[in-house]
Amino acid sequence: MSDTTAGQVLTTKDGKPLKAALARALRREKLRSLALIAPLLIFVLLTFVAPIVDMLFRSVENGIVEETLPRTVAALRVWDPESAQVPDEAVFAALYGDLAVAVEEKKHTRLGSRLNYEESGISSLFRKTGRRVNRMDEAGPFKEQFLDADDKWGEVATWQVLRQFSPRYTDGYFLNAFDAQRTADGIQMKPEDERIxxxxxxxxxxxxxxxxxxxxxxxxxxxxxxxxxxxxxxxxxxxxxxxxxxxxxxxxxxxxxxxxxxxxxxxxxxxxxxxxxxxxxxxxxxxxxxxxxxxxxxxxxxxxxxxxxxxxxxxxxxxxxxxxxxxxxxxxxxxxxxxxxxxxxxxxxxxxxxxxxxxxxxxxxxxxxxxxxxxxxxxxxxxxxxxxxxxxxxxxxxxxxxxxxxxxxxxxxxxxxxxxx
Amino acid sequence: MKLKTVILAGTALAFAGGAAVAEDMTLVSWGGAYQASQKAAYADPYVADHPDINVIWDESSAEAVAKLRAMNEAGNVTWDLVDVVASDAIRLCDEGLAMEIDPDTDLAAAPDGTSAADDFGDLLVSECFIPQIVYSTTFGYRSDVADWGGKEPDDICDVFDLEAFPGKRALEKRPINNMEWALLCDGVAKDDVYEVLETEEGQDRAFKKLDTIKDSVVWWSAGAETPQLLADSEVVIGSTYNGRLFALIEEQKQPVKMLWDAQVFDLDGWIIPAGLPEDRLARVKDFLKFATDTQRLADQAKYISYGPARKSSAPLVGKHADLGIDMAPHMPTDPNNAKNTFLYNYEWWADYRDDIDAKFQAWLSQ
CATH class of the missing domain: 1.10.3720.10 (MetI-like)
Structure with a gap:
């Protein structure tokens, strides 16, 4: 005791610093206990945390629009939703290209039911148009043909919904959960008879x-x-x-x-x-x-x-x-x-x-x-x-x-x- | 060492045994009397002919759409054939979760050679849907209500008439059917109902009509509730599926009668989940062809009072298997019962269901 001077490092028998040896022992101890609880931890992460996170993620996830109609979404970026004008022929041509693929893969109706949550009637619009797409003239003009299939394509509201919900992530579900909706004048409460x-x-x-x-x-x-x-x-x-x-x-x-x-x-x-x-x-x-x-x-x-x-x-x-x-x-x-x-x-x-x-x-x-x-x-x-x-x-x-x-x-x-x- | 040998031998035996035992086919249905009728009419006879097939029943039809979607996302569909109502079949088809079928190659022709497509006719409401039965949502009423002074309701609008027919009513806790009945009794012509219901004013009109009886309504969410409520005299009139009322009246002998006026026809049938592997698909298609042929559909009517979906089955409908009574007069499609019927518009509801349901729930909670 008496010969220990200040600054001298305590060592173990084999000459390693005591502090480091202790830290290593503690670390080993920690790792061992971690290894012991690892099965439970992994089980909880895989069966409990991951599904919940995945489920919660669905509240903002909205990739379906862009995945189903990639060209249309790109073409719509230049369209001004406030113009009160239905998009031009280029957008319809893109829509034709996208829908032809989607119908082939039977994805268009799925998109229809997704967008129907936002605007009633879109479900049947996609179902109906899907049946017509194969019979359309590939040379165009497409706008006429789409309007002929369903005049809803001639309504600005349809395109506004499509454009509003084209980003990969949406706050639409959360707004809905708060009884609110996004209108032309920003976020507003829903009409009285729909708040619940x-x-x-x-x-x-x-x-x-x-x-x-x-x-x-x-x-x-x-x-x-x-x-x-x-x-x-x-x-x-x-x-x-x-x-x-x-x-x-x-x-x-x-x-x-x-x-x-x-x-x-x-x-x-x-x-x-x-x-x-x-x-x-x-x-x-x-x-x-x-x-x-x-x-x-x-x-x-x-x-x-x-x-x-x-x-x-x-x-x-x-x-x-x-x-x-x-x-x-x-x-x-x-x-x-x-x-x-x-x-x-x-x-x-x-x-x-x-x-x-x-x-x-x-x-x-x-x-x-x-x-x-x-x-x-x-x-x-x-x-x-x-x-x-x-x-x-x-x-x-x-x-x-x-x-x-x-x-x-x-x-x-x-x-x-x-x-x- | 010894233990290991035993385990190995056991495993080997299990595998060898596995090859010899029957192949499983999972059918999804509603449980209860309806599933029992399917089992007796088609699953049991089929298994008798195909002892290598082992039928497993899963009573999940009520959540079939959600479960199929989850299975599809997980990439592991464990069901082979799923019994759903027509509107769910349309949703499943829309979502790409059900397989499209070709009625003429996948289904058996009628005995007289009529093609399946013609035999089912208009009832093939979706490319994925193979109808089995026509059922109806209709009203039953107690025949011993003292306050009614001997009168009995014979018109759908009597449901909305609290003066002549006081007492509680049971209605389903969803807009479908209720909105249509309300408009019919508010003076809308049958053919215009959906056109009117499409507008805000039309929806308000239906809610106003429902408001007149709102305080006297018990809302049900399971089809078994109305028979119970009627049997307990909790309600005097209530809507439910006609087969449930048949069981209440004929099997349990309760003082209840049918009000067939403006019954709403609906369909129930099979869909094949999309993405089944070849061998399972072939097996299921073979069963499907058998289970939806003319005789099998007629047989089902022996056990439950739902009408067969094939035209050619109607003349073959016989007597109830246990009660021995003629089943034809209890079918929703019987001419005496079907004097005034209402056809439920699937496509329309597929479009407006989300919107009107939100309004309906808000209206209920006001």
Whole structure:
């Protein structure tokens, strides 16, 4: 010790600097742990992150127009959309060249359905023109022949849509998701009777909060009871909590239909007891009430389980100590027990909220028109209208909304204040 | 060492066995009674003749368009034959996801020699589509409603008449059919419906008409909902597919009757996914030729009350396989039922579906 002077480098037995040797050992350690988690990491990247990124990318991707009609897109660059004049013969000649190839490869109808999202009628315009293209005179003049095939080619609006959506990337889907559109005067809100997505986003957030709060109100006492009861009775209670959890979602949702409908069990009972008259049966399903009741029931276990596992760790001696120091039951609970259960509330609330914000099957079945969520529209655009770009834009917005809420939650409650047990 | 030998032997056996077992053919359909009718009428007889073929059913028709598109993008189409409604067939054809067929070479001629193209006639609505059945979306009503004072609805516009026929209605949660019925009952002539619906004013007019009953409507999204709602007396009139109502009335004996007025005909049939390898394509074409011949389509009507798509099948329609009742009077195409029918315009809806659907959803949520 005493012969070590300042500036002298500590070395290992074989003469290498200790610092470097340590760094190498640590690096090796790191690499080894990385190699251990690599299979999972690669799995998650390939099966989870990559598809999501790919899906989100579709919300701006718009290569189909340029790929299908390359010459037309190039020719259209010199055309002035504000001129109120249909493009000249050169553009039509380019369109003929492109369409002849596209029809051969059967791509024109696909482009038609893409552009039909922006302007109704383009789908059949491409289908119809595609059938005519092979019979057109290759020598031209093409403008006449196209106008002859369909007079929509003579409308400036058709060309404006084509030109507006010719770039490889578009903000059209996002504008649509915000109930907006690009008009000649810039970006504007859509007409009142076509706005729907913002309303649905608002409703999804609102209903998810209501569902989370009602899950908390119903779940807290149950979790409290579960944690407080002796093991034998709490196990029985736990089975009662888990039993519906193991039952098919559709069965539970259908059961709520039987219970809640106007000729259903609850209404029949209320009429029988004389609380309500036969003519004024309650409407409890196919509206927001139905969605809230059914989803609260379905998501309740996700609230109870984290609450229970946190409450289980709260030592009963604290409450006892508080009482022996003179606190009444309520003060002991509110000042001593409750603050310790907050991490469980946080975990349960985040879990229920995030699950409910993306739910769609239950709202679809019991939500009627006022109880459906944004996810119902996303599902519609994925599986029915095939407007995947719009579905991706809506999905991106939903993802961003959840992340913003998560950050807000972190600021208010603190994410490290969340515990699952 | 020993374990390795066992594994190797096992693998070899599995391969050898694999060569001998049947080749799989995946058919996609709707599940339920409809798929059962297809199985009984054509898949089972075909397999009886071709024991080397193993038919696998996939109940994915409702999401067939989206799934086929995803399969196509992934470059691995696992389906051989897909059952879809005509409008979906047109979309699939538009997207290049379904194969075009030639009715005269790919399909069997009628027994009297009429070519398949003539036998199917107008029902070949798309180059990719091989129709099987004609079904209709129509109304059923409860025949025991006290408030109606013994009257029964016999006109499509009675659905919009809350004074004479009070009670809740069940309508499908989409614009198709509802918009047409609304305009018909707002005084638009049958031939002008789509022309009117093309304009903003026409759409507003349809929504205004639907507004008159909006508060009394339960909106359904699955065809099984209306029969359930009718059976529970949750609604007094409801639209759904005629086969569902047949099951409710004849099999479950519920006090429900058919309102055939202004029923909307639609078609359901097969498409072959684009890009199948040669061997699978040959196999599927052989099955298709068998499954859509005159006798097979007539056989299907024994199990479900949908009309065969071939003209030559109509006279061969017999009795229900279990109930033993004549099926002809329950077909949507029966002259007594088809006094006033409405033809759904596929091309028109392919163009306007996106636009009107957005408006319809906005209208619903107002």
């Amino acid at each position: 997505y913002m309303l649905l986003f608002g409703r999804t957030l609102f209903l998810s909060i209501v569902i989370t709060v009602s899950c908390l109100l119903l779940g807290y006492p149950i979790a409290f009871l579960l944690a407080a009861l002796p093991l034998r009775s709490s196990n029985l209670l736990m089975i009662l909590v888990l039993l519906p959890f193991w039952t098919s979602l559709l069965v539970r949702t259908s059961a709520w239909k039987v219970l809640l409908q106007q000729q259903g069990v609850i209404n029949d009972f209320l009429v029988w007891t004389g609380l309500i008259s036969d003519a004024s049966r309650l409407v409890m399903i196919n509206n927001q009430t139905g969605t809230i009741i059914a989803m609260t029931h379905i998501l309740l276990p996700f609230m109870i389980l984290p609450l229970y596992s946190v409450m289980k760790t709260i030592s009963p001696t604290y409450v006892r100590a508080a009482k022996s120091l003179g606190a009444n039951d309520w003060t002991a609970f509110w000042r001593v027990y409750f603050p310790q259960s907050v991490p469980g509330i946080g975990a349960g609330a985040v879990l229920v909220f995030i699950l409910s914000i993306g739910y769609y099957i239950t709202p679809e079945l019991v939500g009627g028109t006022s109880g459906i969520f944004i996810s119902n529209r996303i599902a519609y655009h994925i599986s029915s209208s095939l407007n995947w770009g719009l579905a991706a834009a809506l999905g991106t917005l939903l993802l961003v909304a959840v992340m913003v809420l998560f950050v807000v939650y972190d600021k208010i409650v603190g994410i490290d204040n969340v515990k699952l047990g």
